[in-house]
Amino acid sequence: MLRDRTDTRATLWRIASGQRGFFTAAQAREAGYSYQAQHYHAQRGNWILVDRGIYRFREFDSLPGSEDDHLVRWALWSRGRATVSHTTALSVHDLGTANPSEIHLTVPSGFRQKDSAVVLHHADLASDEIEERDGYRVTTPVRAIVECAAARLDQDVLDSAVAEALDRGLTTRRSLLHAAQQFGARAELGVERALREVT
Template identity: 55%
Template sequence: MSSARLELRRELFRLAGRQHGFFTAAQAVKIGYSYQAQKYNVDAGNWLRVDRGVFRIPEWPTHPFDHLVRWTLWSGGQGVVSHASALVVHDLGEIDPAVVHLSVPAGFRRSARGIRLHRPLPPATHVEDREGYRVTTPGRALAECAEAKIEQQWLESAVNDALERGLTTPRRLRDAAAELGAVAEFGVHLALEAAGR
C-alpha cells in the first residue's frame, strides 16, 4: 500500500474512531476518497454500507449506542438524540422505546422507518456531546417525555432516578418543562409530587 493510501486510511480510522466506526460519504470525500474509491471499498468488503451515504469499518467493535451514531450521521449530523431515547442514554427509568427519537431542525425533510423525528432542535444549553452523537440533557429529556405524554409511571420512575443520582433538581426540571409548555409542566408536576418533591 502506498504511503498516500496509508495516510488516507489512517485519517479515515481517526474519524471513524470518534464515531463508533461509522462515517459518511461526505466525510470520506473530505478526507480524500472519491465516490469511485468509496464504491471500490464497499465492493471489496473494506467498508460496510449501513445506509445511503453511511458506512462503517467492518471490524469495528460494537457498542450499545451504535444505532444512535448511525441515525445522527443519517441526519447529516443535525439530529440530537432526545425524548425516550435520551432517557436510555442517561439510564433513567425502565423505558425501552421501539424507535429512536431524534430532534431535528424545523426544515429537516428526510424520514425513515425505525426513527421518530421531533421538531425543532432543543437549545444548545440542553444538549450534551457524546462520542459520535449529541443527546438532550437529563432534565430536558424528562420534560420532552412529559410533553410527549409517555406513561406517567415511566416518567415518575425516570424522574425519581434522575433526582436520586443528582442529574437534575426539581427547580431545573420545572424550568425545562416550562420551556415546553403546559402539558410538560403538568407531567413533571405529577412526577415530582410522586417523588415527594
C-alpha cells in the first residue's frame, strides 16, 4: 500500500520537531522517504544538508535559533550516544565564564566515530549524571564541574562555575566535594580550591 505524501511528511515533521528541525537519513527512510526522494528534497532546497546523512527542514533554518541548536546535530551524528560535557556543558548550563572554542562530548567506551570538530571523552555515564534537553543530552551541572576540574580547566573559570552553581542552588558544597572525591584526586583538588574562593 502506498503511503500518502502528506502523512509521510507529517511523520518526519513530528520526529524533526523534537530535534529542532534536524533529522537523519535513517529517520527519513523510516518515515517513508526513499533515498531518491531524500536526494530530491535536498536538491530542491526543501531540506538543508547539514552533514553526511543529517538534514534540517528549511523552515527551521529561517526561524530564530537557539545558541545550542548545533548540539542537536552532534547528538544525531553520534546516533544518540553522545552527551554534551565538560566546558560545553558549563556553557549550556550558563555557569561561570566558560566560553569553549571546541565542542566537548562524552561517549561510551566502545564509541569509534571521530570528527575534527569535536573533542571526545570516553566514559559510561550514569543516568543521574545526565539531563535531557530538546534534541540532545547534557551532563548535570555537578558532573560538568567535576569533569572540568579533572581536566585541569583554568582555575578562574572553575571558580566562577562553582560560585554560580552554589548561588543558584544547583548543588551544595557537600555534593560537589563528594562527586569530586568519586572522580579522583585531580578533580577533588580543583573543586576544593574553587570552594575556598566562594565567600
